[in-house]
Amino acid sequence: GDSVTQMEGPVTLSEEAFLTINCTYTATGYPSLFWYVQYPGEGLQLLLKATKADDKGSNKGFEATYRKETTSFHLEKGSVQVSDSAVYFCALSDYNQGGKLIFGQGTELSVKP
Amino acid sequence: DADVTQTPRNRITKTGKRIMLECSQTKGHDRMYWYRQDPGLGLRLIYYSFDVKDINKGEISDGYSVSRQAQAKFSLSLESAIPNQTALYFCATSEGGHNEQFFGPGTRLTVL
Numbered sequence: 001g002d003s004v005t006q007m008e009g010p011v012t013l014s015e016e017a018f019l020t021i022n023c024t025y026t027a028t029g030y031p032s033l034f035w036y037v038q039y040p041g042e043g044l045q046l047l048l049k050a051t052k053a054d055d056k057g058s059n060k061g062f063e064a065t066y067r068k069e070t071t072s073f074h075l076e077k078g079s080v081q082v083s084d085s086a087v088y089f090c091a092l093s094d095y096n097q098g099g100k101l102i103f104g105q106g107t108e109l110s111v112k113p
Numbered sequence: 114d115a116d117v118t119q120t121p122r123n124r125i126t127k128t129g130k131r132i133m134l135e136c137s138q139t140k141g142h143d144r145m146y147w148y149r150q151d152p153g154l155g156l157r158l159i160y161y162s163f164d165v166k167d168i169n170k171g172e173i174s175d176g177y178s179v180s181r182q183a184q185a186k187f188s189l190s191l192e193s194a195i196p197n198q199t200a201l202y203f204c205a206t207s208e209g210g211h212n213e214q215f216f217g218p219g220t221r222l223t224v225l
Contacts, residue, residue, distance in 0.1 A: 042218060043217050043219050044156070103155035
């Protein structure tokens with residue numbers, strides 16, 4: 001079945017460092033790909049998404065490009081802030097499976113001042 | 114006011130008790146979902162509903178049941194709670210497939 005694999009955390013960075021969180025997926029259809037963020041004590045909220053190959057999603061300085069050839073959707077940010085500390089989830093949604101979300105295990109990011 | 118609300122936010126119960134977690138939404142979405150979150154495992158789908166008359170099992174439905182009382186309400190029940198159901202539970206909604214899901218704040222359930 002479909003699956004999502006993320007790099008393991010926790011990831012600890014200094015403020016203004018470059019961030020990459022790797023995400024790869026396995027899917028039989030043509031999924032949409034998402035990054036969700038969970039701040040401490042809160043529910044998940046959508047950070048960005050891409051619906052087809054070569055699409056780039058971006059929001060709040062974060063970017064991710066849908067790479068069908070490498071089945072990847074890596075999350076990047078050029079300069080992280082303390083306020084970016086959170087858990088980040090990569091997910092896919094396959095229309096052929098009713099649009100259900102399949103999540104990676106989550107990557108905890110801690111940014112130190 | 115929050116678009117997706119969950120009650121209770123925290124619950125401690127004992128093994129064998131029946132528990133109901135409730136979810137309400139004001140977004141007018143047709144699809145609703147229940148997930149559980151465990152450390153290191155991400156979120157896993159328990160049940161989902163595409164409309165009031167359409168209920169479907171997710172990947173980990175054993176030990177759980179649901180009720181879609183109205184378009185805006187979707188409840189999750191644990192008929193006889195057990196300790197390995199201790200987790201953070203999230204409700205989510207979406208409008209159609211392939212679209213963003215909106216999550217509630219979560220219910221932290223502890224089964225002793």
